[in-house]
Amino acid sequence: MIEIALREVEKYYGSNQVLKGVSFEVKTGDRLGLLGKNGAGKTTVFRVITGTDPCDAGVISIRKGAHLGMLEQYAEFPASWSVSDVLYSAYDDLLEIKQRLTQLERLLACGNDSEKHMNEYGTLQQLFEARQGYFIEQNIAKICTGLAFPPAFLQQEFNLLSGGEQTKVMLGRLLLKSPDILLLDEPTNHLDVDSLEWLEEYLGEYRGTVLIISHDRYFLNKVVTGVVEIIDGKAELYQGNYAYYVAEKEARQQRHLEKYEQVQKKIQQLEAAAKRLHEWGKQADNPQMHRQAFSIEKRIERMEKTEKPQLEKQLNARFIHQRFSSEETIVVKNLTKSYDGRVILDGIRFSLRKGERTALLGDNGSGKSTLLKIITGEAAPDRGEIKLGASVSYGHLPQVITFDNEEQSVLEMIRMTLAVTEAEARRILARFRFKREDVYKRLDSLSGGERSRLYLCLLMQKQLNLLILDEPTNHLDIESREWLEAALSEFSGSIFFVSHDRYFIDKFAARVLKLQNGTLADYAGGYEFFRQKRKEAAASLISRQSASLTRPVAKPLRSAVKEKAAATRETVENEIQELEIRRGELELEMSLRNNNYAALDELFHQKAVIEEKIAQLYQVWLEQCDS
Numbered sequence: 001m002i003e004i005a006l007r008e009v010e011k012y013y014g015s016n017q018v019l020k021g022v023s024f025e026v027k028t029g030d031r032l033g034l035l036g037k038n039g040a041g042k043t044t045v046f047r048v049i050t051g052t053d054p055c056d057a058g059v060i061s062i063r064k065g066a067h068l069g070m071l072e073q074y075a076e077f078p079a080s081w082s083v084s085d086v087l088y089s090a091y092d093d094l095l096e097i098k099q100r101l102t103q104l105e106r107l108l109a110c111g112n113d114s115e116k117h118m119n120e121y122g123t124l125q126q127l128f129e130a131r132q133g134y135f136i137e138q139n140i141a142k143i144c145t146g147l148a149f150p151p152a153f154l155q156q157e158f159n160l161l162s163g164g165e166q167t168k169v170m171l172g173r174l175l176l177k178s179p180d181i182l183l184l185d186e187p188t189n190h191l192d193v194d195s196l197e198w199l200e201e202y203l204g205e206y207r208g209t210v211l212i213i214s215h216d217r218y219f220l221n222k223v224v225t226g227v228v229e230i231i232d233g234k235a236e237l238y239q240g241n242y243a244y245y246v247a248e249k250e251a252r253q254q255r256h257l258e259k260y261e262q263v264q265k266k267i268q269q270l271e272a273a274a275k276r277l278h279e280w281g282k283q284a285d286n287p288q289m290h291r292q293a294f295s296i297e298k299r300i301e302r303m304e305k306t307e308k309p310q311l312e313k314q315l316n317a318r319f320i321h322q323r324f325s326s327e328e329t330i331v332v333k334n335l336t337k338s339y340d341g342r343v344i345l346d347g348i349r350f351s352l353r354k355g356e357r358t359a360l361l362g363d364n365g366s367g368k369s370t371l372l373k374i375i376t377g378e379a380a381p382d383r384g385e386i387k388l389g390a391s392v393s394y395g396h397l398p399q400v401i402t403f404d405n406e407e408q409s410v411l412e413m414i415r416m417t418l419a420v421t422e423a424e425a426r427r428i429l430a431r432f433r434f435k436r437e438d439v440y441k442r443l444d445s446l447s448g449g450e451r452s453r454l455y456l457c458l459l460m461q462k463q464l465n466l467l468i469l470d471e472p473t474n475h476l477d478i479e480s481r482e483w484l485e486a487a488l489s490e491f492s493g494s495i496f497f498v499s500h501d502r503y504f505i506d507k508f509a510a511r512v513l514k515l516q517n518g519t520l521a522d523y524a525g526g527y528e529f530f531r532q533k534r535k536e537a538a539a540s541l542i543s544r545q546s547a548s549l550t551r552p553v554a555k556p557l558r559s560a561v562k563e564k565a566a567a568t569r570e571t572v573e574n575e576i577q578e579l580e581i582r583r584g585e586l587e588l589e590m591s592l593r594n595n596n597y598a599a600l601d602e603l604f605h606q607k608a609v610i611e612e613k614i615a616q617l618y619q620v621w622l623e624q625c626d627s
Contacts, residue, residue: 001028003066003181003209004049006235009058011044018044020233021058026181031203031210033220033242036230038449038477042213045230046070046183049211062181069179071187072170077158083169084154087140090176094133097124137608143172146198147191148363151612164190164364175202181209188216192363193500215478217242218502260306270300319460319467319491324354326389329466329494330375335384337370344370346518348384357495359505359527362515368498369399371515372470375496394466395459399474399498401451406444410434410454413443418461432457448475456484465493473501502527576617583610 004026011019018041026032036042047053048060050070062068077086088095104121128134144154147168158169168190174182182203188196200222203210214220220227220242227238227245238245274296281289328351335348344367352358362368373379375386376396388394403413414425429439432453446454452475459467467488473481485507488495499505505512505527512523512530523530586607 001063002026002061003028003030003063004211005059005061006045006049007059007061009045009048009055009060011041011048011053012056017233019048019055019230022230022233022235023058024228024235024237026209026211028209029207030226031206031224032212032226032228033224033245034211034213034228034230035220035245035478037479038447040230041233042230043185046185046211046213049183066181067177067179068181068183069174069177070183071167071174071185075166075170079157079159081158082155083149083158083161086158086169087143087154087173087176088136090173091133091136094128094131094136097128098133100124101128139176141608141611143175145615146202147172147195168195179208182206182211184210184212184214186213186215188214188219188500190364191500193361193502194363196500196502215473215476215481216501216503217478217481218506221503256306260308263303263306267300267303270296274300319464319487319493324389324391324465324493326391327354328352329354329356329389329392330496331385331387331389332375333385333387335371335374335386336382337367337374337379338382339370343518345374345381345515348518348520350513350520350522352494352496354389355492355494356511357508358497358511358513359509360496360498360513360515361505361530366515367518368515369470372396372468372496372498376468388466392466393462393464394468395462395464396468397452397455397459397470397472399470401448401455403443406442408443409440410443410446411439413454414457417458428457428461449477449480452476453480456487460487467491467493467495467497469495469497469499471499471501472497473499473504572617572620576614579610579614579617583607583614586610 277293
């Protein structure tokens with residue numbers, strides 16, 4: 001069944017035509033990736049589908065009765081609302097039913113058991129049950145676990161959150177609403193690796209239809225079943241995941257080029273024949289030859305032409321290398337850092353060797369950017385030592401890019417910073433796609449992607465042997481990411497980077513450091529090795545948890561520290577066992593009271609509290625196992 005259909009849709013913003021006849025269909029169960037360069041019109045497609053912006057020509061059809069939901073980048077709620085209030089607002093209609101059921105229960109309990117009230121109660125209860133009203137708390141708990149919303153975060157005021165945190169909450173709210181059609185504009189922004197993997201699984205099991213704008217190639221490859229690329233204002237459809245899209249696009253371009261060359265060859269042959277006939281006709285004063293030549297020229301005019309394929313010019317800038325004279329580039333010893341009484345880094349120790357490429361991973365707020373800032377001297381540790389190797393010359397790409405004088409133009413900044421002529425500055429900027437009027441843009445008007453390209457432009461003019469990169473692919477479209485990857489592939493120095501871009505991590509990391517609870521775990525392998533080891537650790541934990549609930553814990557001789565950790569583990573295990581038993585009792589009680597809404601509601605709440613406590617205890621247990 002067709003959920004969405006666009007037929008020759010056009011859209012103008014002033015004199016700028018963004019969409020020039022976009023046509024494609026989205027069928028039930030499709031998970032389509034909407035791709036295109038920055039500014040190609042991807043978000044415009046979403047806006048015309050939702051009706052936020054009307055199209056100027058063409059037809060948009062949405063299945064009658066389909067519930068459509070779009071991830072909102074900006075949202076306003078009452079000033080007093082907490083994160084929990086925002087999430088629960090996804091169920092406003094069900095909560096109204098619940099409130100009315102409570103009112104009716106009070107009336108019935110007071111003896112006001114009129115037939116009207118009884119019928120209304122029965123109808124609303126059936127509706128509430130049919131729409132999964134008894135699973136509200138369970139669904140919210142699932143979303144909070146997947147998106148890593150701790151209990152304290154749920155009580156924070158929504159309007160005081162950062163933009164990234166608000167977007168993350170709005171993603172959770174949208175998933176709770178579970179519309180028939182999901183429109184997700186960059187849903188992976190602001191998500192850590194664990195949340196990304198959870199979202200992939202969630203969308204893989206989602207029963208509705210999903211249309212996704214994303215630059216996350218790993219995510220696209222895992223989730224989408226098809227790709228719609230917006231190019232030159234029109235849409236091209238590919239029936240497969242991202243890997244298929246890449247291969248098929250290259251094959252289509254090759255076929256297009258071959259067809260163009262064949263047509264051009266034929267045209268050249270016919271033009272040459274017509275030219276010869278005209279010359280012979282002139283020499284022999286033979287009108288018949290001229291008529292034959294004119295006939296050939298008309299044939300050329302009637303021929304179906306193939307447009308010349310427009311191959312994008314690749315960014316061809318490369319990093320300038322400098323040799324090392326030491327084997328170690330970064331040495332970190334016993335590094336400790338706290339903010340407002342909270343320990344961010346707790347005795348961190350590691351070293352980075354010459355030529356090594358290492359990814360630093362961790363949840364949002366775990367201290368990754370703090371560690372990079374300490375290494376580059378932008379922040380000071382409370383204790384510990386940072387040492388850079390002899391002859392190390394590093395370049396640092398920060399997550400938030402700023403320039404000293406934001407009122408300058410791009411051209412002025414490059415000329416002053418690099419001390420070059422205007423002609424040389426233009427030549428340098430052209431390699432980074434700053435051409436013509438782009439060089440006159442003020443720095444404070446640049447987009448995130450333009451800022452990244454300009455900052456990389458500056459780095460690439462220096463002789464470096466160490467790159468420290470904080471989310472280097474943020475704000476870059478796929479084409480720019482591929483260019484950056486090509487440049488880094490030729491860089492012979494060391495790379496230490498923070499990223500949530502798993503495609504980028506998988507391509508470059510030969511080693512992974514995971515920062516969690518202030519400490520580092522070291523994985524001497526790439527991203528897939530890291531994932532496999534985490535899966536094995538999780539499976540081992542589940543196995544040990546199961547065993548610990550059925551047999552006593554052995555107590556061999558330990559040091560005082562290990563004795564204390566073992567005692568804590570045993571206490572936690574006993575608490576988990578008691579809570580598991582209580583959860584089973586609640587589930588049995590729920591099955592016996594499935595017709596009593598008031599009782600079920602209270603039992604669901606009790607069960608959610610217990611499950612949250614169990615999850616917290618498992619985390620404590622795991623930390624003690626590492627002690």
